Amino acid sequence: MRKPSLWAFVLFLLLPLLEGCGKNDTVYRTQGHVFGTQVEVSVYGESEERAQALGAAVLKEFDRLHHKFHAWQPSQLTALNDAIARGEVYQADEEMVDLLKSATVLAEQSNNLFNPAIGHLIRLWGFQSSDITEHGPSRAEIKRWVDANPRMSDLVFDGTRISSRNTAVMLDLGGYAKGYALDQAARILRAEHVKAALINVGGNILAIGRPGDRPWRVGIRDPRSEGMIASVALQDNEAVGTSGDYERYFMKDGKRHPHIIDPRTGETTDLVASVTIIVSGGMDVGLRSDGNSKPMFVAGPAHWREIAEHLGLKEVMLIDANRNVEMTPAMQQRLASEAGPG
Ligand code: ADP
Ligand code: MG
Numbered sequence: 001m002r003k004p005s006l007w008a009f010v011l012f013l014l015l016p017l018l019e020g021c022g023k024n025d026t027v028y029r030t031q032g033h034v035f036g037t038q039v040e041v042s043v044y045g046e047s048e049e050r051a052q053a054l055g056a057a058v059l060k061e062f063d064r065l066h067h068k069f070h071a072w073q074p075s076q077l078t079a080l081n082d083a084i085a086r087g088e089v090y091q092a093d094e095e096m097v098d099l100l101k102s103a104t105v106l107a108e109q110s111n112n113l114f115n116p117a118i119g120h121l122i123r124l125w126g127f128q129s130s131d132i133t134e135h136g137p138s139r140a141e142i143k144r145w146v147d148a149n150p151r152m153s154d155l156v157f158d159g160t161r162i163s164s165r166n167t168a169v170m171l172d173l174g175g176y177a178k179g180y181a182l183d184q185a186a187r188i189l190r191a192e193h194v195k196a197a198l199i200n201v202g203g204n205i206l207a208i209g210r211p212g213d214r215p216w217r218v219g220i221r222d223p224r225s226e227g228m229i230a231s232v233a234l235q236d237n238e239a240v241g242t243s244g245d246y247e248r249y250f251m252k253d254g255k256r257h258p259h260i261i262d263p264r265t266g267e268t269t270d271l272v273a274s275v276t277i278i279v280s281g282g283m284d285v286g287l288r289s290d291g292n293s294k295p296m297f298v299a300g301p302a303h304w305r306e307i308a309e310h311l312g313l314k315e316v317m318l319i320d321a322n323r324n325v326e327m328t329p330a331m332q333q334r335l336a337s338e339a340g341p342g
Contacts, residue, residue: 027211030055034062035178036130037202041185044196044211054192058185058199065181069099071119071172072128081119081171084164092162100162102287103176104152109311110295115263117150119170125268127248127259128172134250135257142266175243175260179290182206182239183283198234204241206286207234223273223319230317230335237280241289243297244274245321256321262298271300271321278315278331301326 028051030041041058043051069077076096083090106114122128124145126135148168156163173180178201185199186206196209198216207216215235219228223246234240245258249268257268275296279288292313299307301320308316308328315334317327327335 025212028052028055030059032059032062034059034066035181035202037178038200039181039202040198040200041189042198042200042211043189043194044209046194054189054194054197058188061184061188062181062201065177065184068096069173069177069180071174072123077171077173080162081169083162084169084171085167087163087167089158089161089163092160094160097157097160097162099173099176099180100152100155100171101157102284103173103291104155106291106295107152110292110307112151112263113295113298113307114175114291115150115152116171116173116176117152117154117169118145118261118263118266119172120145120148120150120168121261121263121266122172122174122259123170124266125257125259125261126250127174127261132248132250132259134252136252146264146266175294176287176291178202178204179239179241179287182286182289184286186237186286187283203244204239204286204290205234206239206289207236209236220276220317221274224323229319229325232278232335234278235280237282237285238278239280239285239289240276240278241293242274242276243293245270245272246274260294260297269298269300272297273319273321273323275304275319276317277313278334279313 024045027042027044028048032039039062041055043054068075071077080090080092103116124137124141126133150166150169154164154166154169156165181201182199182204186208189197189208194208196211199206205218210216215233217231217233218240219231222229223244243260245256249256249258256270260269262269275293277289277292279285292311295307296304296316296318304318314330315328317331319325
């Protein structure tokens with residue numbers, strides 16, 4: 001079930017209404033569809049031609065990453081997965097190794113609540129598809145892949161050669177590669193000395209600089225309506241990421257099954273409607289904004305605070321399935337200070 005709301009979502013980008021029509025005061029936007037979602041690159045402070053060329057360069061990079069890390073169409077990732085399933089060694093490259101090593105660190109830090117090695121479970125539930133349809137895997141099938149205990153720490157790196165101690169590992173970077181794409185986009189734009197840009201990959205957003213006097217502002221979606229629950233200003237090198245139960249999910253017997261799976265049980269998680277986190281600093285804000293929302297989502301209303309603290313996440317908002325809004329003090333302060341008069 002996929003609601004026709006993606007464009008509505010993109011509209012949440014509240015582009016500042018820039019006054020003055022000087023050529024370089026305009027925000028130029030390049031849009032596309034990659035990673036099964038809408039992407040948008042907004043560039044400020046450049047001529048239209050240059051902004052378009054930069055947008056095109058970023059989209060080209062997204063396309064490369066999409067094909068390299070695709071989880072179910074033939075890609076380097078599926079080739080690696082095939083090798084793992086056969087118990088063979090795969091000759092990868094540095095980029096793949098670095099990405100998987102960083103995912104392994106987050107998996108371990110999160111006690112494997114973030115676990116991109118559970119591709120078999122993600123596939124079993126029908127989420128390795130562009131069309132989400134009702135699925136009902138049997139308990140025995142689920143148990144098989146939970147008991148096989150696939151972990152990122154099963155991977156063995158020998159230079160750029162990768163193998164796995166566990167043939168049940170199937171890598172799925174659906175909750176991680178878009179974050180990497182954001183970081184790559186930021187690298188491209190910064191290398192070109194772009195002063196201000198906003199990159200949106202399906203609701204994971206990274207900000208560079210500020211467009212004029214005011215910062216970039218983005219909306220946080222209300223998971224149960226087409227509206228917004230809040231908007232937030234992003235400073236340079238901040239990224240915001242959301243995991244939600246309202247875009248990729250199916251309903252079965254009155255129960256909602258979103259595309260995030262609890263690796264401990266192999267079941268979909270239905271206690272959380274959305275988790276939004278803001279991270280800043282370093283060369284990997286995109287990755288952190290994407291990867292870290294999964295452990296919060298899986299930990300759920302009862303445990304997300306302890307996991308957030310453990311992962312060092314300061315700005316987190318969780319909306320549970322009953323639409324109760326909870327957040328860290330830092331997130332609360334930030335939203336309050338930005339609400340302004342009225
Ligand atoms: P989006 O697809 O909108 O970026 P998320 O960032 O929330 O959504 O990522 C969800 C995806 O993460 C799923 O489609 C699946 O590929 C993957 N995934 C599901 N459960 C987990 C988990 N426990 N750990 C890591 N990745 C997961
Ligand atoms: Mg994501």
